[in-house]
Amino acid sequence: MTERIRRRRLAGAGGVVRRRLLVAVPVLVATSAGMFALGAASPIDPAQQYAGAAAFTTSEENLAQIRANWGVDDPLPVQYARWVGNLLRGDLGWSTSRHEPVVDVLAARAGWTLLLVGAALAVVLVASLLLGTLAAYRRGGWFDRGLRASAYAVQSVPVFWLGLAAIAVFALSLGWLPAGGLTDITATGTDPADVARHLILPVGVLALSQVPWFVLFIRDSVADSLRDDHVLAARARGLPGRTVLFGHALRTGLLPFITLIGTHLPEIVGGAVLVETVFSLPGLGAVTVQAALGSDFPLLAATTLATTVVVLTANLATDLAYAAADPRVRLE
């Protein structure tokens, strides 16, 4: 690649980043405004929420004082502006369900969720690329038909039921793996080996529940490109089957796959919430559910917005990866 072309492509990438950011800002504004509107329409009184059980004994003056301190009776636009201003300054608020700052909750928990999602995504990618390509190579064969049938079947199994089944079989009947938690009850710190052993089942379950889409996609994609001219040409030149399959057919089939990862990421995050609940993992999912049960607006809004930012960033990354992988795609 000459210097000039490289520079032009980098400039194009910068343009994509700029345009994506231009879209991301309205998206975040719309999401936060929508969430704020829902929170404002909610019948829950934040002052009583804060006081908890003490709300029954607290005098009406004290509750009114709390409301005045918090400004919850101000006009809604004023409240919204104040909330967004606080968010921008890094003050995410006070979690009423966990009785600690929202920032602390996110800092302590987000890492485990990212680890779970990241590990599951890695397993999904490796498994689907391998299985999908093999199925496409012998399409119509018993492996292809079996794989497709089981993929359609797994698609309709809810991930939390899959998790319970995995616990019943691998943890309770066979006793191979722990049934939940992040470490052994007796453990004092987080030993990587211990954590890894505890994550095998959750990661496996989350990956298995997401693999069908990716495997079916890769299978069809590679099956299509096996009929392409350049693949036939590679065959005609006498290249070995494995080289043609993985070097030529899979490579062209891979491009739309990058986009699929981007569009499927929200799905995986939703699955992670359920998997964390099933396996009692201390990630963001468990906190989100706890916050929802306690109508904890600051924490819920923060987790939803944080997830939105992560997903938008990932979408940008897939866009750039797509352009990097396919020279024909001009970044515009």
Added chain:
Amino acid sequence: MSAAVLARVRRLPRPRPGRVGATVAGTVLAAAVLACLFAPVLWPLDQSAVDLSQTRLAPSLLHPAGTDDLGRDVAHRSLYGLRVSLLVGVVAALVAAVIGGAVGALAGTLGGVVDRVLMRLVDTIAALPHLLLGIFIVAMLRPSLGAVVLSIGLTHWLSTARIVRSELLSLRHRPFIDAAVSGGAGRLRVLTRHLLPHVLPRLALAITLMIPHAVWHETALSFLGLGLPPHLASLGNMINDGRASLLTGAWWASLTPGLALIVVTLALATLTARWRDRLDPRVRAELQL
């Protein structure tokens, strides 16, 4: 990301069930729907009844799927759970279709700036994890039947909006629309009398395709304790209850509700896939060969 690639990613490979598969699926589904419809007459259930002398009994002739933590028959409650889940699924799918249909019709008929803004909105919501969004909606409205239906409706209308919009865009420039307009028909009349009848089959298909997703969403919310009230027999509630008894060895408490959910949604998906194939002229030609 180019539009063509996105369209291809959305059109994920789906099963191509044959006639036998569709017949089996249809029979299973018909049996399930009939059982749900006539359950209150033939086999009434007292939702609040518990029998603490019969807790966690393994499957037997008297209790084919065993009993749960509170001595309730799992098979009996699974039937009622399926009933509630299907009902919520159908109603929520209809709500989603109304929202999606309205947005799609607005975008497809008005075009221009309205179209661009609405479709950008659709893309935006599609990029958010809809389970989290659903949890947020339910939490702010307090868990209840209405909140669950609204939570599903507000997160599942996107595909319907896209379908209705693209159908309308392809219909807009057909000669019979031009004929209606030159005959003096107003915008509303063209939309309701000439455009909508052509969109209806695709819309009906979209609603049916939505039902399994709506059922999964409801079950997931109930499983998290954010769905229907806990004493009510719903598949998600039952699987959640079974989670606790699983650790004491009663694996059967969440087995049957899960299987019921899988079998019925799989049957529904198979049947709609067959329907979609019949609707698509290219695939129909293939099927008849």
